[in-house]
Amino acid sequence: MTPEQTQMLDALAPQLERKSIVTDAADIAPWLNDWRGRFHGAAPLMFAPSSVAEVSAIAQAALAFRVPLVPQGGNTSMVGGATPPADGRAALLSLRRLNRIRSIDAEAGLAVVEAGAILADLDDAAQAVGQRFPLTLGARGSATIGGLVSTNAGGTQVLRFGTMRGLVAGVEAVLLDGSVHDGLSALKKDNRGYDIDQLLVGSEGTLAIVTAATLRLVPAVAARAVAWVGVSGPDSALRLLRRLQAATDRVESFEILPRETLAAAVAHLPGTRAPLDGDHAWHVLIEATAPSMDGETPAALLERLLGAALEAGQVEDAVIAASEAQAAAFWRIRDSLSAAERALGPATQHDISVPVETMPRFMIDAARACEVRFPGTHASGFGHLGDGNVHFHVRAPQGTDPARWYAEDAPVVTRFVDDLVVAAGGSISAEHGIGQMKIGELERLSSPARLTILRAVKTAFDPHGLLNPGKLVTLARAGVTP
């Protein structure tokens, strides 16, 4: 432990529950690396507070003794956002024990949830009162509300209800000086200056420590239908989406993938077959839901709308899952795509977005540009077409040594892809955040105004760089004005 860490520990020991202080290396070890094993950190000390008052005391001590704090929830970051620096000077701040669902109001459609509560547990609690929390992602069994808020998480269900940003009605957070911002009173209108709650959404623990949030719920799903559709290309897929959206607001997922990615998934998942018999260059998974059994069912709705699209020549073929088991099988294919692609060999993965209308063109053009620039590679994207967000992968030429690829080629490929994204007016991080993985690229590719603002805001909240150091943005060299 550094002298500062020791001082901090001595000051806090009388104030905190015994369980809120962890110094046993074996207990800390699981939290020092990211879940994919790409980022490795060190910390001899972990706090695991069980109350906001404890978080406040920890923040004040961190400031007093200048000990960096790395807030951590489920540790499911895709960009090393919750892994401490390797120098061992920081303390981990686990929010996992601060995990109560403080209240659920089905009438108002609101839940007040602490940072450490797990996404799946919130959804279960909402379902118990006839509601649901309409955001889901692969890590739903371990990702925490605090992490989801702090990274503005997305997922496969963003199309209708938005990312976390749209689902957060208010935030409770502890500042470094120990004071508590209480934004939990869910006001539909509030013009008391800058929107502090939304500023904290997506701030990756670099401004304050999110301890709770008021979240919007929506009525539970009474019926759903899942369709699999074959189309000629991303442009016809987008036209199909526009046709559906003009007719209904019940479409919650619209995921696109190319032929090769489907083949990889079928090969990767034992006992799986492609949902459609024929061969199609591109595939789309569509989910529609209804909050009640009244009126047209989602299956009838999709049958009607997809039938019209078939007649109009907009889609090549379509099938609607005949049972919940078949619907689950369609989703299992979608959820396996990342793993299936990884099994094909080393690749770079890019979580990127461009304006929705330009995504079809981008997917084709960017793939071709990569394959021309890096001969032997195979490039393609799959994912959330309706959000203008795909996961774009560039697979190394067959036989490439993985170590060489990741050390030498991958950074060059990443810069090339990021340049294409910026040229298309897009974002190099659509939903995963910046963390430590993309901090260099963010700095390289941001406009002077963006960098100035990010640094000025960071410095305003945390002038000593104590909150989640090395993530998102470095401190200001100077403010907006000299």
Place this chain on the structure above:
Amino acid sequence: MTPEQTQMLDALAPQLERKSIVTDAADIAPWLNDWRGRFHGAAPLMFAPSSVAEVSAIAQAALAFRVPLVPQGGNTSMVGGATPPADGRAALLSLRRLNRIRSIDAEAGLAVVEAGAILADLDDAAQAVGQRFPLTLGARGSATIGGLVSTNAGGTQVLRFGTMRGLVAGVEAVLLDGSVHDGLSALKKDNRGYDIDQLLVGSEGTLAIVTAATLRLVPAVAARAVAWVGVSGPDSALRLLRRLQAATDRVESFEILPRETLAAAVAHLPGTRAPLDGDHAWHVLIEATAPSMDGETPAALLERLLGAALEAGQVEDAVIAASEAQAAAFWRIRDSLSAAERALGPATQHDISVPVETMPRFMIDAARACEVRFPGTHASGFGHLGDGNVHFHVRAPQGTDPARWYAEDAPVVTRFVDDLVVAAGGSISAEHGIGQMKIGELERLSSPARLTILRAVKTAFDPHGLLNPGKLVTLARAGVTP
């Protein structure tokens, strides 16, 4: 002119169009007072740039010569937010010539609009392509997009599509150093750090100068229906709203008013009669719309739902406007309420919000508390019940000298009402902003954490206090951390 203003003018004269510089006192005079005549300022110099490059040059000169800038659009602020300080040291920065609609994309439902464009003109342009901009308010013929963005404007149509915050997909703004933040590329997902665009929404020109915004459009209205409903109280009104919302998402307005306010409006508007024959303690105006003529019409929808509510004893009486003329007459009553109440004598007006579920109770309890605390006054609220936002008025006892009321009583009443709002977990500014009118109350009633953050962010963008001085928040005395 101050020496600093003269230096600024000399530096800018060679860089700007002649029309972009206004020094004739007669041309400046109309912009020195707010439209209600409550706030008065002075400025010997006004800039009226016609390009973003000119705004950038003006910002740099303001910084270089330390001349405060007061950005101004239509000058329709309710809180003195666009009136310059009285010391004459500032320059007005009119965005009214920067008024192009740069693009409208009906397919994507997006428009890129410059700050000086007028709300009604944007809506007209959207209607021309089968879309609309779903936000409206009394000043729609003069309020500008830049002002609406900078104040996160609301209005009578927030229920379904939200305030400006929800309609802004991105912002273009000039920082004091002259650099331009370009957030106009409308990305549905973008996690490159703090949400700069949303931070600027509602920042009242105190952080940067908004020059354009990308705004969301929605399909034009093909049919609408307007209903007038008599209910026993705000609680039954809210239950009615919940009933409607559970059955449809087509309700766009839900405005409540008490018997006395209706009577005042009928007395105030020549040739007007109350929509319902019977006597009801509370009244509700409801508007429902449809984007096409297919399926159930809005009138049939409201008839069905209000019929069921009548049968369930939830409403006392209801009438659906039989013609567009009658619908307009209902709305004319609603739109005259502020003027009608003003005609009754001196009063304090409070634009406040509390959580939606607690608003019915608050309206009753707060009115009673005011009338007990200030004998002879009459207190009541009307407005956007579904947003948890009413305009709460406390009318002076009959015969009160207006001058004495505004000078002595009104501040005491305001503090009393604001205390009630804060106790209810609400906001002392729901939609009008803080400006100069509420800056003292915001300071008095904000938590230490809120004030710390507001000041730290302000100081990060504008350490010399040059942007819209005296509005929203004062500079930081210290940052978040000493």
